[in-house]
Amino acid sequence: MRLSLPSKILLWGATALTLAFIYTPILVVVLNSFSTSKTLSWPPPGFTTEWWAKAFSNAGAMSAVTTSLIVALASTVIALLLGTALSFALHRFDFFGKSTVNLLVVLPIALPGIVTGIALNNAFRTMLDIQLGWFTIIVAHGTFCVVTVFNNVFARLRRVGTSLEEASSDLGAGIWTTFRLVTFPQIRSALFAGGLLSFALSFDEIIVTTFTAGSGVQTLPIYILENMFRPNQAPIVAVIAVVMILIAIVPIYIAQRLTSSDNR
Amino acid sequence: MTTVSSSAPDRVGGAPSRASLARRGSAFLYRHAKVRLALLLSAPLFWLGLVYIAALAALLITAFWTVDSFTGEILVDWNVDNVTKVLGDALYHAVTLRTVTAAVLVTLIDIAIALPIACLMAKVASRAVHRALVIAILLPLWASYLVKAYAWRSLLSQDGVIDWMLAPIGGESPGYGFEGSVVTLAYLWLPFVILPIFTALERVPDSLLDASSDLGAKTGRTFRHIVFPLIVPGIIAGSIFSFSLTLGDYIAVRIVGGATQMLGTLVYANVGVANNLPLAAAVSLIPLGIIFIYLGVVRRTGALSNL
Known part of the structure; x- marks a missing residue:
């Protein structure tokens, strides 16, 4: 687009401001995790690595990390199984209610988190009489993670088409052989990207989690939330926050690289 | 057709009986698209329908119930x-x-x-x-x-x-x-x-x-x-x-x-x-x-x- 000079300056200026708006809060948290001030006053009076050492020897924080990893892994497995089956069903077949099924996958993430959270909380506690804990939290996470795998695999299926599979079955391969040798290699990186996104989504989720975790299971976001309001825990929370940024960004970066290198 | 479909990779896995079972299953699924669809859809629909849609419906219903202010138990007492x-x-x-x-x-x-x-x-x-x-x-x-x-x-x-x-x-x-x-x-x-x-x-x-x-x-x-x-x-x-x-x-x-x-x-x-x-x-x-x-x-x- 050809732009006049003033509008060019305006656009670049607005973009620079937006980038500053996006990065300042994150930079502040990173710096605060090294600050010697317990109340996180700004500018930091001095720098120390004391909090990093303390955070990594903090039993509560470490067990929360383990919990989050287990929950994220379990719900990713569920999402991979259900999301893949759904994307094949919706891509390969035409059937009554297809658009409804499509909506059903998106709904858990499209509706406000609080609605999903309280609906599941209510269903588990009053309808099914299930104690909130590991089971309920994994079921809840699995439910809203399905969409990430579904989106990735469905987009891939649409792009690769079915001609290679038809060739495979024309050449005499059965359904299992075709899946193992033709279909699976084609969707492998989409599965990986979808799985990573689902892992990051589950690892980070807080709203639905607070409604389905009960008091016994503490994921990392819940640990952060509970300690955020406590005095003197602020620097340790900052350290964990930085760790969470790293854990969330690395998989998403890899997933992005994977899907964008496929597209080229 | 059947002899070709039991291609080499299929046979490596297990005993002949298992291989033929897999082959028969494959042939059956290949001919019955509806069964394939049902197999693919059943688990996800069961999950999303049971866990999510039922939960949303239950939420709607619960709004018309009440809570016992003394015991904190939820009472099925329809009211608005x-x-x-x-x-x-x-x-x-x-x-x-x-x-x-x-x-x-x-x-x-x-x-x-x-x-x-x-x-x-x-x-x-x-x-x-x-x-x-x-x-x-x-x-x-x-x-x-x-x-x-x-x-x-x-x-x-x-x-x-x-x-x-x-x-x-x-x-x-x-x-x-x-x-x-x-x-x-x-x-x-x-x-x-x-x-x-x-x-x-x-x-x-x-x-x-x-x-x-x-x-x-x-x-x-x-x-x-x-x-x-x-x-x-x-x-x-x-x-x-x-x-x-x-x-x-x-x-x-x-x-x-x-x-x-x-x-x-x-x-x-x-x-x-x-x-x-x-x-x-x-x-x-x-x-x-x-x-x-x-x-x-x-x-x-x-x-x-x-x-």
Whole structure:
């Protein structure tokens, strides 16, 4: 687009401001995790690595990390199984209610988190009489993670088409052989990207989690939330926050690289 | 046909009987598309239907039950008290109005921030800058929701960064409250607004812009008359996210909102402290209703296919 000079300056200026708006809060948290001030006053009076050492020897924080990893892994497995089956069903077949099924996958993430959270909380506690804990939290996470795998695999299926599979079955391969040798290699990186996104989504989720975790299971976001309001825990929370940024960004970066290198 | 289909890789795995079973299963599935579909659909539909749709329906039903104020047990006693309370009480009116105001403000702020940067990414920047910007914007914004809310808590705090930045000009941080919540929520949902607008802008053909400027239109006029009408569906798609997410949020409001009450915090208070699930369910019907109305209104613009 050809732009006049003033509008060019305006656009670049607005973009620079937006980038500053996006990065300042994150930079502040990173710096605060090294600050010697317990109340996180700004500018930091001095720098120390004391909090990093303390955070990594903090039993509560470490067990929360383990919990989050287990929950994220379990719900990713569920999402991979259900999301893949759904994307094949919706891509390969035409059937009554297809658009409804499509909506059903998106709904858990499209509706406000609080609605999903309280609906599941209510269903588990009053309808099914299930104690909130590991089971309920994994079921809840699995439910809203399905969409990430579904989106990735469905987009891939649409792009690769079915001609290679038809060739495979024309050449005499059965359904299992075709899946193992033709279909699976084609969707492998989409599965990986979808799985990573689902892992990051589950690892980070807080709203639905607070409604389905009960008091016994503490994921990392819940640990952060509970300690955020406590005095003197602020620097340790900052350290964990930085760790969470790293854990969330690395998989998403890899997933992005994977899907964008496929597209080229 | 059958002899060919038991190709070498199939035989390696197991005993002949297993291989033939697999082959027969394969042949059966190959001929019966309906069975294939049923196998693929049954597990996901069972899960989503049982876990999610049943839960939503149950939520609707629970809103018409009541809670025993003495034992805290939920009683199946059909009545509309909760719903009339939620619809009639001045407290719920005020909180609903405040939440909707916040949602509208957040949406407007996000659109205002997203438009220039999306324009630059989609139409102005060179290929290298474009890719760098996409990564620079996406990466930090996909980072943890909680961490970002926490970051704003430390920014807005007393002696925090905002106080420090505004001190030279005699200002101070708005502190924890409604304003802080709006800014934080706008920050949180920004990527969800930038992305659809950016996608819509990328779809606007460059030839239209060239034609417009060849015919003598200045940048502003081209934007108003050519670009803007074409990206309205993208803007609406983005606004659905920021609007719906703001209505449903309660964590960020708890972190940076101080004593500010929103619909989300009311729901949470009724589930947790007050232990009144039926009332919480009735309150949660408000954001649900507002979103369905909003979706119904924007449906006509064709924005839903842009999600």
